[in-house]
Amino acid sequence: MWYNNILETIGHTPLVKLNKIVKDIPATVLAKIETTNPGNSIKDRMALKMIEDAERSGKLKPGGTIIEGTSGNTGMGLAIAAVIKGYKCIFTSTDKQSKEKFDALRAFGAEVIVCPTNVDPEDPRSYYSVSSRLEREVPNSWKPDQYDNLSNTEAHYESTGPEIWEQTEGKITHLIAGVGTGGTISGIAKYLKEKNPAIQILGIDTYGSVFKKYKETGEFDKNEVYPYITEGIGEDFLPANVNFDLIDYFEKVSDKDAALMTREIARKEGIFAGNSTGSAIAGLLQMKERFKKGDVVVVIFPDHGTRYLGKMYNDDWLRDRGFLKEEKLTARDIIRKKESREIVTIDIEKTVLEAINTIKLLNISQIPVTQAGMVIGKITESDILNALLENPSLKSHPVKDITTASFPFVDANASIDKISAMINNDNIAVLVEHDGEIAIITQYDIINAISA
Incomplete structure (x- = not known):
């Protein structure tokens, strides 16, 4: 078959049981692995659905240009479909997204315009506003508008939801998914x-986003909004x-x-x-008291780690943001x-002979x-x-x-890397004030500490 x-x-993505990382959860926890889609993300589903509906x-005519604001994954799904169907693509995104996402979009022939993150959606510089302006200016163009286009939700109602129900044989009790555009969680939830109104739908939000407070109070609080690093939700x-x-x-x-949990998943589950x-x-573990033995919890794994090699999978990036504990010797x-x-x-008044x-x-x-x-x-x-x-008389x-x-x-907290960089032929040691006294560190001391 081909x-x-x-x-x-x-x-038709796989459902995989998680083990080590959820050892403290009494329920069965299953991961819906959406990285097996051709664009390595769940967004392929709704991208194709939006295009076909258009x-x-x-709304979308032959030879047209697709213009969309995207964090990268929707763009990838749209770009792949555009290659097959003969459309051009222009994508706007924010400067907080990983470079790998932009490079991937350009690999499929898309044009990518990077916009500032820390502006209101209504600001003419925002990636929402820029994409809307381009739709008005570019002839024969169409903007999918993944946030408000209900084909997004419908894609998951028609495909992802039924897959999960069938794969769990109707035993699912909880669904956990990040909430960004909302199409994934809403379509699956619907x-x-x-099938079973008792199934609990648990959305993952991030600090700096409005969703949680709006759900709990009905209030859209602008004070909840501030820049955050987490992508996709x-x-x-x-x-x-x-x-x-x-x-x-x-x-x-x-x-x-x-x-940090993104990295742990790779190290403990091989995903x-x-x-x-x-x-x-991380949200699942924070909510562990919600789950009991016999529950079947499905967690959506939306995209692939290759999109984050320069960020969450990069030690220096994590360290620069204070996310990774400095484990090097000090x-x-x-x-x-x-x-x-x-x-x-x-003492400065002692003789050279005494020094010798x-x-x-x-x-x-x-x-x-x-x-x-x-x-x-x-x-x-x-x-x-x-x-x-x-x-010779200087003795x-x-x-x-x-x-x-x-x-x-150097400070007592100075890293071994910093100290090593300071020790050379012209400067064979450093001094440290430690516990109220002066101590000296030589190259030999560094070698001894490393090998101890």
Whole structure:
């Protein structure tokens, strides 16, 4: 058997049992893996549905241009369909989305316009407003408007919902899905609740989005809106596709918890999923008291981890945002691992000969120089050798005559990377103020700490 084109492979995605990451949940937890769609996301379903409905209604004409505001996944679904059906694509998106998403859209021949995130939807610079303006300006164009186009919801009512019902043999008790445009959760919920009104529909929201408060109070609170990092869920307005009557409860998940959980899914379940999946599983764990033995919980895994390689799967990106705990050794750790923490110093008025004897006796290569108990410089074996080669009589001179600039001080929390970068041929150690005392760290101390 073969398919006539790639669009025929959309849907019929697998349902996979989760194990390690949900070990504290008494229920059976199943992941609906939407990454097996050709565009690696659940948005392929509604993208094709919106296009086909627009073709039937005459809104989308042959050779036309599809213009849409998208976080990337809907754009991918539209772009794939456009390749097969012969349309052009122009997409607007926000600067918080991952570069990988934009590169993927361009790979299918789409034009991508990046707009600022931190503006109101009504602002002419927003990706909503720019896409609407382009629709007016570009001849023979059509804007799917995934937020308010109810073909979005209908796609999941016709396909995703029935698949889940059949795959669980009607045993599903809870559905968990991130809420962005609202089409996925609302379409699935409509179908499932028609089959069994007792099924609980749990939406995942993010801090900075209006959904949870609106559901609980009926109030659209602008004060709830602020920039957030999590991709694919949450909004600062109310899309027509979000059917609040079908969603029983919203759980908010922080950017940090979503990002870290995204990585945990790959490491514990072997599933390379995207950022909104991390939000969904973090939300599931936050809501664990809702589930009991015998329940069957289905969690939507909307897209693939390759879209987030430069973000949630990048240690430096996480560290820059304070999401990843710094696990590297610090100056404090190195000092604790030193065989001897006592620092040897020499007063500036002592003689060079006394410095030589100290170096020989203690088998060290450098000594910080002090004045009135304060470190004001240093002398090293090289300093002494060079000085004596020029003038052997310097042995009887005070140390101050050959003292050079002090070793640099670093904070006790300085990372091993920073310390290593500061130690070189011209600067063979650093000083650290630790527990009210001065300590010295050499290259040998770093090696000893790493190998300990």
